[in-house]
Amino acid sequence: MHFSTRCIHGPGPSPDQTGAIATPIYQTATFAHPGVGRSTGFDYTRSVNPTRSSLERTMACVEQGAAAYAFASGMAAIATVLELFAPGDHLVVSADIYGGTHRLFADVSAKNGLAFSRASTAEEITAAITARTVAVFVETPTNPMMRVADIVAAAEAAHAAGALLIVDNTFLTPCFQRPLELGADIVVHSATKYLAGHNDTIAGVVVVADAVLGERVGALRCTLGGALAPFDAWLVERGLKTLAVRMERQAASAAVLARWLRAHPAVREVFYTGLEDHPGHATAERQASGHGAMISFRVADQATAHAVLASVRLIQFAESLGGVESLITYPVTQTHADVPEDARRALGIDETLLRLSVGLEDVRDLVADLDSALGALAGQGRLDQRDQVFQRVQVAGHGGR
Numbered sequence: 001m002h003f004s005t006r007c008i009h010g011p012g013p014s015p016d017q018t019g020a021i022a023t024p025i026y027q028t029a030t031f032a033h034p035g036v037g038r039s040t041g042f043d044y045t046r047s048v049n050p051t052r053s054s055l056e057r058t059m060a061c062v063e064q065g066a067a068a069y070a071f072a073s074g075m076a077a078i079a080t081v082l083e084l085f086a087p088g089d090h091l092v093v094s095a096d097i098y099g100g101t102h103r104l105f106a107d108v109s110a111k112n113g114l115a116f117s118r119a120s121t122a123e124e125i126t127a128a129i130t131a132r133t134v135a136v137f138v139e140t141p142t143n144p145m146m147r148v149a150d151i152v153a154a155a156e157a158a159h160a161a162g163a164l165l166i167v168d169n170t171f172l173t174p175c176f177q178r179p180l181e182l183g184a185d186i187v188v189h190s191a192t193k194y195l196a197g198h199n200d201t202i203a204g205v206v207v208v209a210d211a212v213l214g215e216r217v218g219a220l221r222c223t224l225g226g227a228l229a230p231f232d233a234w235l236v237e238r239g240l241k242t243l244a245v246r247m248e249r250q251a252a253s254a255a256v257l258a259r260w261l262r263a264h265p266a267v268r269e270v271f272y273t274g275l276e277d278h279p280g281h282a283t284a285e286r287q288a289s290g291h292g293a294m295i296s297f298r299v300a301d302q303a304t305a306h307a308v309l310a311s312v313r314l315i316q317f318a319e320s321l322g323g324v325e326s327l328i329t330y331p332v333t334q335t336h337a338d339v340p341e342d343a344r345r346a347l348g349i350d351e352t353l354l355r356l357s358v359g360l361e362d363v364r365d366l367v368a369d370l371d372s373a374l375g376a377l378a379g380q381g382r383l384d385q386r387d388q389v390f391q392r393v394q395v396a397g398h399g400g401r
């Protein structure tokens, strides 16, 4: 079955006996036992719940994994995966990762005895691996600098050392990138983002290549208590049904916007892997079937960045990404505020950097909103440029209404 079909049906028709097309929400904490030592397979919702199991079946199917586990947030998913490891273990981690993941590693996992080294390229990963390395953790593309890690090379480097490769696939989702097919062992998601897709719930998912490893993740989740609630599981499953069509349309709009931003005189730099001169473009083309809908860009100075954030109307100034509503984020004070300043500056996350999550609005409205936020139209040249964008949008099939 093709990807968009799997998003809707998972591996096959729902096992629900009533024939319900939409998965019922089993809003129950516990389940009656038919007798001593007997179980329906469902005992207590912290360990298993039928609504959550339905989402997990579909997630395993779309990521091509052996099993999936849904969590109350992306952070709960990542924190639980880290409990696979023991004090003294060492992980090699992408230099540039989501600020909350950085905070987890620095403030919690380090206290629990895990050690971390930062590395981005396969060569750097290999060089950073020690006898104590148990896992390599990469985010690709990274949040917010859109750096691309070579998943096949990272898997080879990790496996040569007997370590696991964990990939945060939040930005591209299985619609565009399937790390387990490229050699990764574990995929983690903030399902809050594209998987759920509507900026209305917080969720996380872990997908594993190996069922035995999955059982350990499931047992840890039951012990730690971070499982996703039934109603939220239902929301994520509903979001997943439209993942393919949303991702394709949002990515098409992002491609238009990235080029438009790059041509704008107030924009100094654009970070989007779909641009041919992006340093990770060739790797992204090789390992992913699309470039997603996240764009970071740099303006001249802090004052311009603040003015953009204050002036956008349709695009909301808010944290998060991946929903149908376009959002603009200021990583330096929001998502990456907890990354130490010197590390942040070394990565390029400064007061001039803005991160845009391109939603499902008509791209012409997004261009118009950014155009007015970036400053009044300066002369006919700019008007021509905007008109050209609108023509390209129509040619690309964005509709004319």
Ligand SMILES: Cc1ncc(COP(=O)(O)O)c(C=O)c1O
Binding pocket: 073, 074, 075, 076, 098, 100, 101, 139, 143, 168, 170, 171, 189, 190, 191, 192, 202, 203, 204, 320
């Ligand atoms: C790449 C990435 N991973 C993980 C997370 C954490 O997810 P959540 O906010 O659902 O806990 C985020 C949140 O922004 C993220 O961007």
